[in-house]
Amino acid sequence: MDGIHGIEVVVFDVLGTLVDEPEGLRAALRDALPTADDASVDALLTVWQRHVEREQRRIAQGHRAYATTETIDAEAAARVADHAGLSDPAAIARLATAGQRLPPWGDSAAGLDTLARHFPVLGLSNAGRTALPRLNAHAGLRWHQALSAEAAQAYKPAPEVYRLALDAAGCPPERVLMVAAHAWDLSGAQATGMRTAYVRRPVGDPPTGSDVFDGQFGGLDELVTALTAR
Numbered sequence: 481m482d483g484i485h486g487i488e489v490v491v492f493d494v495l496g497t498l499v500d501e502p503e504g505l506r507a508a509l510r511d512a513l514p515t516a517d518d519a520s521v522d523a524l525l526t527v528w529q530r531h532v533e534r535e536q537r538r539i540a541q542g543h544r545a546y547a548t549t550e551t552i553d554a555e556a557a558a559r560v561a562d563h564a565g566l567s568d569p570a571a572i573a574r575l576a577t578a579g580q581r582l583p584p585w586g587d588s589a590a591g592l593d594t595l596a597r598h599f600p601v602l603g604l605s606n607a608g609r610t611a612l613p614r615l616n617a618h619a620g621l622r623w624h625q626a627l628s629a630e631a632a633q634a635y636k637p638a639p640e641v642y643r644l645a646l647d648a649a650g651c652p653p654e655r656v657l658m659v660a661a662h663a664w665d666l667s668g669a670q671a672t673g674m675r676t677a678y679v680r681r682p683v684g685d686p687p688t689g690s691d692v693f694d695g696q697f698g699g700l701d702e703l704v705t706a707l708t709a710r
Contacts, residue, residue, distance in 0.1 A: 483675075483694040484657055484677055484694050484695045484706060486654070486655060487599065487655060487656070487657045487675065487707065488600075488649070488651045488656070489600045489601075489645075489649040489650075489651060489657070490595055490599045490602070490656075490657050490659060490707065491601075491603075491604050491645045491657065491658050492601065492602070492603050492658075492659045492660070493636075493659065493661070494604075494605035494607060494615065494616075494621070495582070495605060495607060496660075496662060496681060496683050497659065497660050497661040497662070497679060497681060497684070498584060498585060498588040498592070498603075498619065498621055499582035499583060499584050499585070499588070499619050499621075500582060500583050500585060500681075500682075500683060501579070501683065502525060502529075502683050503583060504579070504582030504583055505525055505578050505582075506522075506525055507578075507581075508574070508575055508581065509521045509524050509525060509528075509560070509575070509578075512571045512572075512574065513566060520564075524563060524564055527563055528556040528557075528559070528560055531552070531555060531556040531559050532553070532556055535547065535552045536635045539634070539635060540634070540635060540638060546630075546633040546634065548608035548610070548630055549606060549607050549608040549630075550576075550577075550610055550611050553576050553577070553578070553611075554576040556576075557572055557575040557576035557578070558572065558576075560575065561575070579607065579611055579615065580614040580615050580618060581614075581615075581618050582618065582619060583619065584619040584621065585681065585700070587699055587700040587701050588619065588620075588621060588700060589619070589620045589621060589622070591704045592621060592623070593622065594704050595704055595708070596622065596623075596624060598707065599707070600624045601623060601624050602623060602624060602625045602626070602627060602645055602649070603621065603623045603627060604627045604636075604641065604642070604644065604645045604658075605626070605627070605628060605629065606629045606635050606636055606641075607629075608628055608630045609628040609631065612628045627645060629641045629644070631644055637664055637668025637669075637671075639671060641668075642658070642668060642669050642671075642672040642674060643672060645658070645674075646672065646673075646674070652673075653672060653673030654673060654674075654675060656674045656675065657675045657677055657694070657707075658670075658674045658675065658676050658677070659703065660676075660679070660684075661678070661680065661681035661683070661684030661685070662684055662685040663678065663686060663688065663691050663693075664685055665685075666678055666687075666691070670693070675694045676693040676695070677693060677694060677695040677696070677697060677703055678691075678693050678695070678697065679700055679703055680696075680698050680699065
């Protein structure tokens, strides 16, 4: 399906869509625990991910005041260290910043560069405002503007986060395309009137039969071609 004509501004999710978050965290875990085998690393990654998901959910439900990804990642690193018996403060501190050193997918940097010659291109990420520039620099992602959900004191899919992008876009929501590898993210954007495009990634949240997005693409190159061929 391709219903992405008439777009003026393109907005990208970052974590998972443009960078491989699980693999970046695995690399940091291997660095902190060089003797750990793959099964142990995967188990610790699950500990990390569950903590982040739980705390962001608690914030969304009003059970916890907003905390940045830097804070939540530091908590996750401490939890992982407890599970793994890691006691070196420097290693734990470096692990806490693992979310700022995530590898890009192979088509991410070139795809953004191409689109940026045709459209204003914005990043919209749950990453905190301190972490996001470092993440972008490490992955080689260049934006016209990179927006952190921290400015809304919320996490996607809260509507106030998408409104940050709509305010920056300065055009009607139906002229703004939200691109993500997560159906839940696109559904949140859709609820604010934005157009939506799903890009498949190995670590994403694929659409179900009930999801209806304006475009679905097997990779970023396909989306770039569809947007720039007009």
